Amino acid sequence: MLLNRSERKFPRVIVIGGGFGGIEVARRLKDKEVEVLLIDRNNFHTFQPLLYQVATGTLASDSIAFPLRKMFKSQSNFRFRMAEVLRIDKDAKVVHTSVGEFDYDYLVVASGATSNFFGNANVEKYSLGMKSIQEAQNIRSYVLQNLEEAVLRKNADDRERFMNFVVVGGGPTGVELSGAIAEIQLHMLKKDYPELSKHEMNVYLVEGLGEVLAALSDKSSRDAKRYLEELGVKVILNTVVKDYDGLTVTLSNGDQIPTKTVIWGAGVKGQFPEGINPELLQRGNRIKTNGQCQIIDMPGVYAIGDVAATVTEKTPNGLPGVAPVAQQQGKYVADHILSILKNENNTEDFKYFDKGSMATVGRNRAVVDMGKFHLKGFIAWCTWMFVHLLSIAGFRNQLVTFINWTVKFFTKNSGIRLIIHKYHRPDPLMKTTEETEQV
Amino acid sequence: MLLNRSERKFPRVIVIGGGFGGIEVARRLKDKEVEVLLIDRNNFHTFQPLLYQVATGTLASDSIAFPLRKMFKSQSNFRFRMAEVLRIDKDAKVVHTSVGEFDYDYLVVASGATSNFFGNANVEKYSLGMKSIQEAQNIRSYVLQNLEEAVLRKNADDRERFMNFVVVGGGPTGVELSGAIAEIQLHMLKKDYPELSKHEMNVYLVEGLGEVLAALSDKSSRDAKRYLEELGVKVILNTVVKDYDGLTVTLSNGDQIPTKTVIWGAGVKGQFPEGINPELLQRGNRIKTNGQCQIIDMPGVYAIGDVAATVTEKTPNGLPGVAPVAQQQGKYVADHILSILKNENNTEDFKYFDKGSMATVGRNRAVVDMGKFHLKGFIAWCTWMFVHLLSIAGFRNQLVTFINWTVKFFTKNSGIRLIIHKYHRPDPLMKTTEETEQV
Numbered sequence: 001m002l003l004n005r006s007e008r009k010f011p012r013v014i015v016i017g018g019g020f021g022g023i024e025v026a027r028r029l030k031d032k033e034v035e036v037l038l039i040d041r042n043n044f045h046t047f048q049p050l051l052y053q054v055a056t057g058t059l060a061s062d063s064i065a066f067p068l069r070k071m072f073k074s075q076s077n078f079r080f081r082m083a084e085v086l087r088i089d090k091d092a093k094v095v096h097t098s099v100g101e102f103d104y105d106y107l108v109v110a111s112g113a114t115s116n117f118f119g120n121a122n123v124e125k126y127s128l129g130m131k132s133i134q135e136a137q138n139i140r141s142y143v144l145q146n147l148e149e150a151v152l153r154k155n156a157d158d159r160e161r162f163m164n165f166v167v168v169g170g171g172p173t174g175v176e177l178s179g180a181i182a183e184i185q186l187h188m189l190k191k192d193y194p195e196l197s198k199h200e201m202n203v204y205l206v207e208g209l210g211e212v213l214a215a216l217s218d219k220s221s222r223d224a225k226r227y228l229e230e231l232g233v234k235v236i237l238n239t240v241v242k243d244y245d246g247l248t249v250t251l252s253n254g255d256q257i258p259t260k261t262v263i264w265g266a267g268v269k270g271q272f273p274e275g276i277n278p279e280l281l282q283r284g285n286r287i288k289t290n291g292q293c294q295i296i297d298m299p300g301v302y303a304i305g306d307v308a309a310t311v312t313e314k315t316p317n318g319l320p321g322v323a324p325v326a327q328q329q330g331k332y333v334a335d336h337i338l339s340i341l342k343n344e345n346n347t348e349d350f351k352y353f354d355k356g357s358m359a360t361v362g363r364n365r366a367v368v369d370m371g372k373f374h375l376k377g378f379i380a381w382c383t384w385m386f387v388h389l390l391s392i393a394g395f396r397n398q399l400v401t402f403i404n405w406t407v408k409f410f411t412k413n414s415g416i417r418l419i420i421h422k423y424h425r426p427d428p429l430m431k432t433t434e435e436t437e438q439v
Numbered sequence: 440m441l442l443n444r445s446e447r448k449f450p451r452v453i454v455i456g457g458g459f460g461g462i463e464v465a466r467r468l469k470d471k472e473v474e475v476l477l478i479d480r481n482n483f484h485t486f487q488p489l490l491y492q493v494a495t496g497t498l499a500s501d502s503i504a505f506p507l508r509k510m511f512k513s514q515s516n517f518r519f520r521m522a523e524v525l526r527i528d529k530d531a532k533v534v535h536t537s538v539g540e541f542d543y544d545y546l547v548v549a550s551g552a553t554s555n556f557f558g559n560a561n562v563e564k565y566s567l568g569m570k571s572i573q574e575a576q577n578i579r580s581y582v583l584q585n586l587e588e589a590v591l592r593k594n595a596d597d598r599e600r601f602m603n604f605v606v607v608g609g610g611p612t613g614v615e616l617s618g619a620i621a622e623i624q625l626h627m628l629k630k631d632y633p634e635l636s637k638h639e640m641n642v643y644l645v646e647g648l649g650e651v652l653a654a655l656s657d658k659s660s661r662d663a664k665r666y667l668e669e670l671g672v673k674v675i676l677n678t679v680v681k682d683y684d685g686l687t688v689t690l691s692n693g694d695q696i697p698t699k700t701v702i703w704g705a706g707v708k709g710q711f712p713e714g715i716n717p718e719l720l721q722r723g724n725r726i727k728t729n730g731q732c733q734i735i736d737m738p739g740v741y742a743i744g745d746v747a748a749t750v751t752e753k754t755p756n757g758l759p760g761v762a763p764v765a766q767q768q769g770k771y772v773a774d775h776i777l778s779i780l781k782n783e784n785n786t787e788d789f790k791y792f793d794k795g796s797m798a799t800v801g802r803n804r805a806v807v808d809m810g811k812f813h814l815k816g817f818i819a820w821c822t823w824m825f826v827h828l829l830s831i832a833g834f835r836n837q838l839v840t841f842i843n844w845t846v847k848f849f850t851k852n853s854g855i856r857l858i859i860h861k862y863h864r865p866d867p868l869m870k871t872t873e874e875t876e877q878v
Contacts (some may be wrong), residue, residue: 035723042859044858061499061501061857062501063499064502065857067631069632069856070856076633099590133859135861152520191509191513400842403839416501417508418506419482419483421573
């Protein structure tokens with residue numbers, strides 16, 4: 001059992017969230033004179049960069065999720081609670097959770113981000129997010145459910161909205177996801193669904209800026225767009241989604257696309273428990289911290305990763321919401337806490353070392369930026385694959401993922417196209433009469 | 440699209456259910472002058488013999504499920520509909536489904552079996568079945584959820600019911616599942632849950648007869664019982680479950696075990712659409728057929744596998760509900776339909792060729808009966824592994840399963856212990872106050 005503050009030998013560091021940032025804090029504190037308590041609503045870490053492969057059936061959920069208890073099984077100062085953190089009480093130095101209260105000496109808020117629909121309730125209601133394993137599974141099920149529905153329709157007009165897939169947001173998530181759905185169209189549709197034509201299926205990628213992968217170099221953005229178009233993805237730039245009623249999506253350029261499937265990758269916002277001063281919130285609902293990742297008016301409390309905007313002179317808007325930032329901040333914060341415990345006065349700000357960015361498009365092409373160095377095509381894809389394989393937690397997951405990728409590379413048609421849990425989306429209009437078939 | 444009876448060139452064979460029997464019928468009819476329409480509520484085939492490994496986290500669901508459309512992608516006379524079959528109209532020769540009506544010339548009912556709680560509503564309400572991927576996932580989640588709950592309890596009495604696991608039924612399902620849960624206790628508990636003691640965890644196997652694996656030889660039954668006991672499973676024979684209120688299970692010998700987890704493997708019953716003459720139903724809700732697997736008063740309609748009782752002089756109670764029976768009946772029925780289409784008068788009864796039975800206990804021991812020939816221990820486990828690997832559909836699944844087993848063999852602690860979908864069991868009494876922790 002956990003001990004009260006007065007009974008404990010060592011100070012307690014509570015970490016909220018077992019993402020890239022949270023696990024790095026916990027790891028770095030191994031064998032140190034602190035107690036680490038990690039709290040997450042899930043009992044596993046999610047390797048988010050490969051969520052789109054779960055959504056499109058290349059990988060099983062189990063390959064990109066890693067049980068947190070197992071990850072820390074040899075770390076004797078580590079404790080875990082599967083719980084929702086409801087509220088931080090900064091005065092009592094206590095977090096209130098769905099399974100009780102826990103007091104802390106140091107607290108790291110690493111609770112990540114969720115989809116940001118920018119207040120559009122219709123879009124939020126009818127479109128699918130892709131920020132968790134559960135959401136990725138929903139996408140997998142729902143794409144297949146819609147193809148099953150299309151098979152039941154006698155004429156092309158009725159099939160249209162079941163065979164149009166709209167991905168919103170041209171960042172890495174949207175690019176990788178739309179590319180992978182286009183590969184389903186190219187390599188699977190005719191084989192698995194002989195009654196459907198691949199010419200009836202359309203994959204759209206809608207991006208508000210003038211290029212995809214805007215965070216990468218112009219060269220990579222151009223290459224990625226070309227790869228997408230070669231796969232058949234219809235890339236629509238300088239355009240945002242105005243509305244979506246569950247049947248037809250309306251774009252800012254006035255176009256309308258009939259579709260049952262809108263996948264949202266156009267923005268994220270920080271998610272965190274109650275108890276944070278609202279005045280600290282920056283764009284995208286991120287919590288403002290100082291250069292040392294501390295939340296200014298909460299003594300002993302840090303925020304890192306997607307939920308945090310680390311504001312310094314050089315980074316007035318914070319840092320990008322990517323895994324390496326969270327990981328490096330995790331290491332920094334763990335070291336910062338240890339330096340305080342040693343009464344060292346560490347006032348050096350966190351510095352992000354940008355190793356580069358990459359995104360994959362389809363089965364064997366990618367773009368990679370490392371400083372001024374660019375890679376594209378197959379060699380970039382090999383780099384992407386290598387980096388991601390090395391980053392996945394656990395030998396078993398690495399091996400299984402490698403095999404899945406190898407089989408997919410050689411067969412083009414290896415997908416795990418299972419509808420294990422049907423996704424029941426709120427449905428605005430469709431009548432059951434239309435959904436039946438008589439033969 | 441599917442064509443009406445009058446428009447079709449070839450007669451249509453509808454197969455209800457994509458289990459071992461159903462897929463065998465469809466396969467055998469490849470390139471024949473018939474149209475095959477397979478209907479299943481899931482879009483995948485489930486390799487049921489390994490469900491217990493999904494339930495205990497050795498394998499991902501995706502490794503033992505195979506998309507039906509993919510399985511038949513090179514069979515041009517194959518069509519699939521994901522639907523629930525509601526009713527058979529034997530006079531109109533039509534099946535009514537959740538997605539419309541389909542007429543048939545021949546119909547094969549291969550809809551399998553579900554858990555049989557023998558009318559005990561309490562047990563049905565609170566215990567977990569293990570007949571589908573979804574149910575196996577629920578077991579996986581629920582076992583882990585209970586261990587997470589146990590961690591929150593300060594004293595041993597409160598932890599007890601979260602750490603007692605009761606498996607009912609000493610057939611292969613119950614034996615394999617209880618053995619695998621005992622291995623979690625032996626190899627995982629202390630590492631992942633340092634706050635829990637493995638001595639507090641108990642795995643019970645309750646069986647109504649005087650031995651486990653009653654369908655196997657006495658020798659194998661004795662060996663399996665010994666293996667289970669060596670793993671720490673408490674085997675309770677000659678005893679049935681009288682009642683279960685969600686908190687405490689009451690046995691026929693008067694004993695009571697406090698437990699939140701009762702897993703039901705004590706019996707199955709046939710499940711099938713409406714439209715079957717109730718007078719034909721045999722013990723276990725199985726549909727009586729003649730020796731040629733035909734339902735007597737339904738022309739052109741066959742029943743095979745777990746849902747059927749193939750009654751002949753030699754088999755007055757039908758055949759055992761195992762995969763080889765369903766597979767052999769599937770082949771037989773496909774051939775029987777083809778012989779009718781060729782106007783051959785095939786009156787030879789179906790004959791089951793029993794190749795033997797096997798069950799595995801724990802990580803590297805099993806029992807195998809082949810006629811008078813017995814295997815046990817490690818060599819039996821290798822046989823079991825080899826036979827099951829060869830039977831799993833799909834190269835990718837075989838490879839991934841082989842790797843998972845190999846890693847598990849060497850590490851003893853490879854489980855995929857994820858709670859992706861929490862299982863919400865009806866909960867009779869527990870109060871939230873008891874379920875929280877204050878530290």
